[in-house]
Amino acid sequence: MATEFHNLQELRHSASLATKVFIQRDYSEGTVCRFQTKFPSELDSRIERTLLEDTVKTLNTYYAEAEKMGGQSYMEGCLACATAYIIFLCMETHYEKVLKKISGYIQEQNEKIYAPRGLLLTDPIERGMRVMEVSVFEDRGSSGSSLSSSATSGGSAQR
Amino acid sequence: MSAVMITRKVRKWESSGKEHFLLRWTRNDGPQKGVFYLTLFLIVGTCLTVLSIRVSRPIAASTLFIWAMITKNVIGACPYLAIHLSPAIPVFAIVLFLFVMAMLLRTSFSDPGVLPRALPEEATFIEMEIEAANGNVPAGQRPPPRIRNVQINGQIVKLKYCYTCKIFRPPRASHCSICDNCVDRFDHHCPWVGNCVGKRNYRYFYLFTLSLSLLTIYIFTFDIVHVVLRSVDSGFVKTLQDTPGTYPFVLVCFFTLWSVVGLTGFHTYLISLNQTTNEDIKGSWSGKNRVQNPYSHKNILKNCCEVLCGPAYPSVLDRRGLMRDDLPITSSAAVPAIRSNPVPQTTKTTAPLIPNEHTPDDTKPSIADTTNPHAEKSSPSPKEEKQPTLYKALHSPSLQSTVWTYEKTCF
Numbered sequence: 001m002a003t004e005f006h007n008l009q010e011l012r013h014s015a016s017l018a019t020k021v022f023i024q025r026d027y028s029e030g031t032v033c034r035f036q037t038k039f040p041s042e043l044d045s046r047i048e049r050t051l052l053e054d055t056v057k058t059l060n061t062y063y064a065e066a067e068k069m070g071g072q073s074y075m076e077g078c079l080a081c082a083t084a085y086i087i088f089l090c091m092e093t094h095y096e097k098v099l100k101k102i103s104g105y106i107q108e109q110n111e112k113i114y115a116p117r118g119l120l121l122t123d124p125i126e127r128g129m130r131v132m133e134v135s136v137f138e139d140r141g142s143s144g145s146s147l148s149s150s151a152t153s154g155g156s157a158q159r
Numbered sequence: 160m161s162a163v164m165i166t167r168k169v170r171k172w173e174s175s176g177k178e179h180f181l182l183r184w185t186r187n188d189g190p191q192k193g194v195f196y197l198t199l200f201l202i203v204g205t206c207l208t209v210l211s212i213r214v215s216r217p218i219a220a221s222t223l224f225i226w227a228m229i230t231k232n233v234i235g236a237c238p239y240l241a242i243h244l245s246p247a248i249p250v251f252a253i254v255l256f257l258f259v260m261a262m263l264l265r266t267s268f269s270d271p272g273v274l275p276r277a278l279p280e281e282a283t284f285i286e287m288e289i290e291a292a293n294g295n296v297p298a299g300q301r302p303p304p305r306i307r308n309v310q311i312n313g314q315i316v317k318l319k320y321c322y323t324c325k326i327f328r329p330p331r332a333s334h335c336s337i338c339d340n341c342v343d344r345f346d347h348h349c350p351w352v353g354n355c356v357g358k359r360n361y362r363y364f365y366l367f368t369l370s371l372s373l374l375t376i377y378i379f380t381f382d383i384v385h386v387v388l389r390s391v392d393s394g395f396v397k398t399l400q401d402t403p404g405t406y407p408f409v410l411v412c413f414f415t416l417w418s419v420v421g422l423t424g425f426h427t428y429l430i431s432l433n434q435t436t437n438e439d440i441k442g443s444w445s446g447k448n449r450v451q452n453p454y455s456h457k458n459i460l461k462n463c464c465e466v467l468c469g470p471a472y473p474s475v476l477d478r479r480g481l482m483r484d485d486l487p488i489t490s491s492a493a494v495p496a497i498r499s500n501p502v503p504q505t506t507k508t509t510a511p512l513i514p515n516e517h518t519p520d521d522t523k524p525s526i527a528d529t530t531n532p533h534a535e536k537s538s539p540s541p542k543e544e545k546q547p548t549l550y551k552a553l554h555s556p557s558l559q560s561t562v563w564t565y566e567k568t569c570f
Contacts, residue, residue: 020280027309027316027330030454031344067470077468081366084261093471128275128475130326 015118015137023056023132033063035124035132046136047117055109055121056132059102066098099125195267195353203260240385248381255374262367263352270474271357272343274324274332282325289320314453331454333437347436356436359474362467365430368423375419379412433462 021042026034037056039049076094080087106123114121114134122133237249277285289305296302305320307327318327321334324341328334333345335355344358356364389398429439433455438444444452456462 020284022281022284025329027311027318030311031330069465069469073470074464074468076471077362080471081362081467084258085265085363086261088471093473095470095473099473125473125475127278127281130274130277130329131281133281 018136018138021134021136023134025130032067033124033129034060040134042136043119043134046119047114051113055113058105059124059132062098062102062105066095066102194350198263198351239389240381243388244384252374252377252381255370255377259367259370259374262363262370266349266356266360266363266367267352267354269354269360269363270476271345271355271361272359272472273338273355273357273474273476274326274329274341274343275476276323277325285320285325285327312453314450316450316453331435331438344435345437359472362469365423365426365467368419368426372416372420372423375412375416379409379416382409382412430463430466431459433466 019042021040023035023040026036028034035056037053037060039052043052072094103123103125106121110121118137120135120137122135124130124132127133240248293302305327307318307320308315309318309330310316311330316330318330320326321328321341323334323339326341328341329343331344332341334341335345335348337348338355340355342355342357344361346356346361346364348355349364352364352367354360386398386402389401393401426436429436432452434444434452438452442449444450456465
């Protein structure tokens with residue numbers, strides 16, 4: 001019988017870490033922060049391609065927004081320079097605001113999509129923005145590896 | 160009574176690199192600290208001999224007070240200029256001086272963009288990818304160098320593997336042997352500032368050199384003006400007798416001027432081309448047969464805006480955090496999973512792996528690293544970037560061995 005992990009707490013208590021899959025950075029557009037949308041085949045049996053690709057694409061748009069060279073970032077830079085960067089003690093930078101949004105988004109994705117499938121996304125900032133770590137959990141006590149009907153469990157987990 | 164094992168909680172900063180900008184005051188790193196203090200002394204000393212306590216209000220800093228007391232009777236350039244020309248002159252000098260100090264401290268104490276080392280799982284994952292890509296290496300032959308080719312804006316760029324940090328370095332990143340860390344957009348390690356200059360603090364470094372140039376030129380100019388005005392009033396010889404303290408500092412200013420202005424000019428050139436000092440010294444983008452700089456926008460203004468007014472990148476180092484007691488990977492589950500895939504279907508880089516050219520200075524065998532995680536690195540890897548030769552004259556890097564941090568992670 002397929003075991004479902006309904007929330008992150010259950011995941012931690014009843015599951016053991018089987019392996020970790022790393023989604024690497026995509027440098028095709030330079031040094032901006034982007035992750036490869038290529039689907040790692042280790043996760044073939046755990047989650048649908050589209051779900052993971054959507055998550056990665058959304059994260060890429062968030063990072064692009066954070067690193068956008070536009071009027072706002074120039075204004076922020078010039079203002080900060082004029083105050084000898086003391087203003088950064090009082091004010092949160094645009095990048096930090098977007099990072100908070102990203103961690104909220106990842107938390108939400110973990111709760112809604114990944115935890116029910118026995119997966120856990122780690123915020124890339126905790127890995128130095130180098131990789132996106134996907135932890136694959138196994139149910140303790142069961143020797144089997146994959147959740148048999150990830151599609152159906154995915155459907156029920158979607159809210 | 161059973162013995163209780165007390166495991167010392169390891170802070171994350173302890174396990175990555177040995178030069179820590181926030182903790183430099185607690186570490187005994189003589190040459191680095193010494194040069195930084197010298198920098199502070201030169202700047203503060205030069206400025207304070209010109210500014211006298213008689214015109215400016217007493218400022219809290221004790222060094223300012225001591226210097227002013229010593230020099231107020233030696234030279235009176237500041238009040239002289241304030242009375243005869245304008246009080247704005249010393250005021251502007253003070254403002255500029257404070258800006259220089261702020262930039263110096265900011266450059267010195269901010270994270271240059273250190274890339275944290277790979278955790279064991281990530282390191283193992285990368286090793287697996289490398290072994291899969293290399294295929295079967297016949298016994299006795301060296302495995303090919305660990306290089307990953309990526310395509311950036313249409314150009315092929317090689318990413319090198321860092322044996323200390325166990326990662327493929329992102330483009331433009333480099334390993335600093337003094338700080339013993341990989342730094343993103345590595346420019347150089349500045350001994351005057353006592354820190355690496357990288358992605359996060361390059362603009363502070365540039366503003367420091369620029370404002371210091373302006374300050375030096377300003378002080379030099381007004382010292383000369385002061386001497387000239389006094390000579391007009393009371394004769395040159397009497398002026399020499401009245402203000403003996405000015406001349407050593409004029410000399411210091413003169414020599415500082417050439418080096419600092421030169422450095423500012425050099426960095427302005429680099430910024431306009433969107434290059435780093437490291438790339439310029441290595442000649443990465445120069446020459447006909449080489450790849451053209453894929454990061455340049457081909458527009459000077461755009462390049463300057465990107466480097467100086469770009470977004471403020473956050474630090475990815477969690478300095479105060481504790482090494483997390485990560486969930487252990489159960490060996491029984493993990494090993495069969497790995498062994499069942501003879502060729503792991505891992506995410507590959509967008510460009511196919513182009514057969515690597517055999518570089519003369521080759522790598523150490525990879526197997527040795529994985530089988531002996533507690534090995535001490537007795538000599539730096541030939542692949543690690545050496546200190547740019549321009550700055551070697553100022554400081555010879557101490558290439559000490561570092562214990563591979565693998566043992567510090569708790570399972």
